[in-house]
Amino acid sequence: MARPLHADIDLAALRHNYRLARELAPGSRALAVLKADAYGHGAVACARALEPLAPAFAVACLEEAQTLRAAGIQRPIVLLEGIFSADELEQVEALGLWVAVHSDWQLDALLAHHPRRPIPAWLKVDTGMHRLGFPPAQAEAAWQRLRAAPERVTDLHLMTHFATADALDPGYFQHQMAQVEALAGRLGAPLCLANSPATLAWPRAHGAWNRPGVMLYGSNPLEGENDAARDLRPVMTLRSEIIAVREIDAGEPVGYGGRWRAPRRSRIGVIAVGYGDGYDRHAVDGTPVLVDGQRCGLAGKVSMDMATVDLTDLPGAGIGSRVVLWGRDDSGAVLSVDEVARYCDTISYTLMTGILPRVPRYYQSS
Incomplete structure (x- = not known):
């Protein structure tokens, strides 16, 4: 697979x-x-x-x-x-x-x-x-x-x-x-x-x-919004899955440098995506991700091939759960690339153009 x-x-x-x-x-x-x-x-x-x-x-x-x-x-x-x-x-x-x-x-x-x-x-x-x-x-x-x-x-x-x-x-x-x-x-x-x-x-x-x-x-370049910008539709949906789950005690660190520490007993999901794919390493803790159509946040620094997310409030999520890093989930939920860019202190242009060739693109005509 x-x-x-x-x-x-x-x-x-x-x-x-x-x-x-x-x-x-x-x-x-x-x-x-x-x-x-x-x-x-x-x-x-x-x-x-x-x-x-x-x-x-x-x-x-x-x-x-x-x-x-x-x-x-x-x-x-x-x-x-x-x-x-x-x-x-x-x-x-x-x-x-x-x-x-x-x-x-x-x-x-x-x-x-x-x-x-x-x-x-x-x-x-x-x-x-x-x-x-x-x-x-x-x-x-x-x-x-x-x-x-x-x-x-x-x-x-x-x-x-x-x-x-x-x-x-x-x-x-x-x-x-x-x-x-x-x-x-x-x-x-x-x-x-x-x-x-x-x-x-x-x-x-x-x-x-x-x-x-x-x-x-599908990205809104305006500082604010207007009706026209709200009518834009996302073209790229960056998808992955949860490939591992860890349960850790309160106070335990996650990822390089231990930047994120669990505020309670927590479930941590590992996503197959990293800066080696072009996902921004500057994403802060709490950067939004959709897991099975529900929002949760990154927990810890993005690695070359993996990122970690706090699944504690999503007890139904586990290995194989679908992940949307930005774009439209199958449930209809949308996570804007513009919102993700703000958490990375950058703009949508850098996120979209930064996705590297090792990430396959699948084209849908309708």
Whole structure:
């Protein structure tokens, strides 16, 4: 019998979340962001599930696009970080990719290239994230250079990335919006602005294209909640089983360093999951877990291949009991990956993308 740990990927939930993104912005087209192996869910399987719905996909780099093309995915694919060297433009052209342009050297390389067909290009402007993009004062000149080369570049858009669209305080988001709106007004440029939080909460940011990412996988990126976020469905359910049970006296420690000590005579269950699978070692005592659909908490540090949980209040649980680390239990109970992330002092992105290849993914279409 195989080790019981696996991830169930609900492709119907993925499609539901994509449709939600589209319904929130009916005047926009929605890129489906598949970078980082579709946030740990499997880019090829997710692309195949979304290809009938999504007009285009987005990835971080050429290698991710090559994987999708090799699997037969035909939709346009945007390279969100553009090219990393000028010689990648041959593959961009051969694979029919779209490119973001965020720096002078990329702009020069694109304009020096002689494609058989013009390459769709999205100019990235830095409105305050301060990672990639042209400062607004320089973006207009870059735009004009691209527009003056229709034999090399086509389908120009402006894009930016929001630093605080997830935050309750809208001040900095509004500052960024004002900058890109002013620039777009001067250029008459179509926009691609809205990431997941802006798609969920800021209709002002809905442009010609939006680019929902983590929301497609059922995670709420907002600091709070709104009705749209509550309608998201979890796509990944990380499942395992109890593989051993120990009874210990009050005061006895559990796990490395003895961080957790039993406050009473306790039953401790051992789960087949650990940081060697990508489950976060920083999970604190009490991090929630579903055992047979009922909540209980971790007891002790996560090990490489195992974690321990306090079963004292679940007398019916034992060896073989089903475990959900996050996602939806067969009973219908849901443990949000966002809630688990808070106990690990991190975000859902790191939990989902951190699940390692030794954890099998099983795909369910309906």
